[in-house]
Amino acid sequence: MSWTQNDHLFAALHESGANDVMAALYAQRPRWFNYGSWLFVPSKLSPNATQLPPFLNFVHWKAHFTLPRLQFHPAPPAGSLPVAPNQFSLTTQVTATLLVPPTTLATVSLGLRAVGVPVANAAQKKMSVQFTATEIQLTSPPLPPFVSPLVTAALNFAIAGFFLPYPAFSAGAFTPVLSGPPTIQLDRLDLRGNL
Amino acid sequence: MPEIIAAMDEPAVSDIMAVAVAQAGTLGNGGSTSFGPFTASYGASATFSGGSVKLFTPNVVQIANLTLNYTVSFNLSFDLSSIIPNFYFPGVKVKIFKKWFVIIPAFTIDWPTVTIPVSYSDKVTFSANFALQTTFDGTSWHVKTVILGMPALQIGPAASAILVLIGAAAGPVLLAVPFIGLAGVSVVGSITTALGISGVTNLLHLVLNPFLAGRTFELYNQPKHFQLLPAVAPVSPPVFINLTSVAAAVVNNGEPELELSVDIAP
Numbered sequence: 306m307s308w309t310q311n312d313h314l315f316a317a318l319h320e321s322g323a324n325d326v327m328a329a330l331y332a333q334r335p336r337w338f339n340y341g342s343w344l345f346v347p348s349k350l351s352p353n354a355t356q357l358p359p360f361l362n363f364v365h366w367k368a369h370f371t372l373p374r375l376q377f378h379p380a381p382p383a384g385s386l387p388v389a390p391n392q393f394s395l396t397t398q399v400t401a402t403l404l405v406p407p408t409t410l411a412t413v414s415l416g417l418r419a420v421g422v423p424v425a426n427a428a429q430k431k432m433s434v435q436f437t438a439t440e441i442q443l444t445s446p447p448l449p450p451f452v453s454p455l456v457t458a459a460l461n462f463a464i465a466g467f468f469l470p471y472p473a474f475s476a477g478a479f480t481p482v483l484s485g486p487p488t489i490q491l492d493r494l495d496l497r498g499n500l
Numbered sequence: 501m502p503e504i505i506a507a508m509d510e511p512a513v514s515d516i517m518a519v520a521v522a523q524a525g526t527l528g529n530g531g532s533t534s535f536g537p538f539t540a541s542y543g544a545s546a547t548f549s550g551g552s553v554k555l556f557t558p559n560v561v562q563i564a565n566l567t568l569n570y571t572v573s574f575n576l577s578f579d580l581s582s583i584i585p586n587f588y589f590p591g592v593k594v595k596i597f598k599k600w601f602v603i604i605p606a607f608t609i610d611w612p613t614v615t616i617p618v619s620y621s622d623k624v625t626f627s628a629n630f631a632l633q634t635t636f637d638g639t640s641w642h643v644k645t646v647i648l649g650m651p652a653l654q655i656g657p658a659a660s661a662i663l664v665l666i667g668a669a670a671g672p673v674l675l676a677v678p679f680i681g682l683a684g685v686s687v688v689g690s691i692t693t694a695l696g697i698s699g700v701t702n703l704l705h706l707v708l709n710p711f712l713a714g715r716t717f718e719l720y721n722q723p724k725h726f727q728l729l730p731a732v733a734p735v736s737p738p739v740f741i742n743l744t745s746v747a748a749a750v751v752n753n754g755e756p757e758l759e760l761s762v763d764i765a766p
Contacts, residue, residue, distance in 0.1 A: 313509050332766060493505075
């Protein structure tokens with residue numbers, strides 16, 4: 306079967322390429338992987354970390370994610386989360402610290418797994434693929450209060466901010482107008498469309 | 501498995517090729533040549549337009565109905581004496597009264613060298629096969645189509661038109677030549693006969709062929725240090741990845757497609 310099928314253009318990013326992209330993002334856009342309240346991230350303009358509000362306005366926190374690993378369908382389950390057709394899995398470690406000045410409540414390291422789907426975002430001329438986590442799972446011993454929702458919120462925020470413009474999928478050969486949603490199959494994220 | 505695959509079918513390649521053809525811009529060419537008694541200095545400009553693409557494995561891009569739009573300007577110089585015989589007057593001695601004579605001595609008119617300027621614009625449509633070629637210049641990756649061989653240009657009608665133009669342009673030039681009226685032959689006819697359709701055709705090929713020889717059209721041009729994400733002011737700089745290899749080929753898995761295979765590294 307041809308790449309373009311009933312369309313004129315086809316662009317695909319293989320899982321290994323997606324992880325190269327993730328590594329580039331991790332090295333060059335660290336604020337997507339480090340989060341904290343203003344006590345840990347004093348400036349909203351920091352290139353190294355993203356400032357989010359304190360939890361309940363007084364519980365300060367920070368979270369650092371290790372380099373996430375992406376797997377595209379078909380992929381083994383991420384923990385107990387199966388990776389269905391058209392889904393990706395994301396695996397990372399997060400180190401989170403909770404603090405109510407002057408006392409550190411907890412510092413925990415935990416495994417984090419998520420599955421999600423790619424979504425096209427053609428609005429506002431963004432012409433990009435965004436990723437939406439449909440399920441997030443923390444693997445850890447029993448957690449102190451607040452940790453799980455904080456980490457989940459940070460990850461959701463991170464994933465929601467993660468996007469790739471369409472030309473990234475064609476190495477700049479063209480910018481397609483998509484004829485359908487992005488699909489994941491055979492370890493590839495595929496785009497089809499027309500000029 | 502390449503980390504990035506970008507594929508285009510024939511209509512898409514036709515659209516991208518149209519942009520590549522337009523980006524080739526206006527081309528220039530000039531020089532001089534001699535043939536027979538003639539010396540021609542010439543300048544020419546040309547653009548390409550149109551064309552529809554067919555793809556053939558493993559790496560041939562055929563462009564049909566590609567149009568070469570051109571303007572040529574010739575300055576055609578030649579010694580008139582090489583076209584028409586010099587005029588020889590044997591001299592006369594005329595008795596006008598008793599022992600009075602008017603004597604006009606013998607003389608020869610050696611015709612001068614003249615230059616005829618001609619400018620001509622036209623277009624010629626042709627088809628040609630191109631091969632895909634991928635190169636890396638140290639900074640950027642390029643995928644180009646490079647013409648295979650020299651396509652046959654149907655320029656007979658243009659040559660005929662140019663010959664007529666030369667004849668028309670010769671008239672005013674010859675008027676400035678003293679005693680040309682004494683030549684006793686159709687000088688314009690002699691010039692166009694000496695040139696002939698074949699002479700003009702050869703000249704036109706000489707001018708137009710450089711526009712085609714080795715002609716390339718660029719389909720892809722991206723820096724190795726490829727910008728993945730734009731900067732988001734004021735906190736996020738742009739994000740780059742490296743395109744470590746780029747390859748182009750025509751594949752056919754049900755329909756012919758141009759396939760770019762790209763590997764990347766953080």
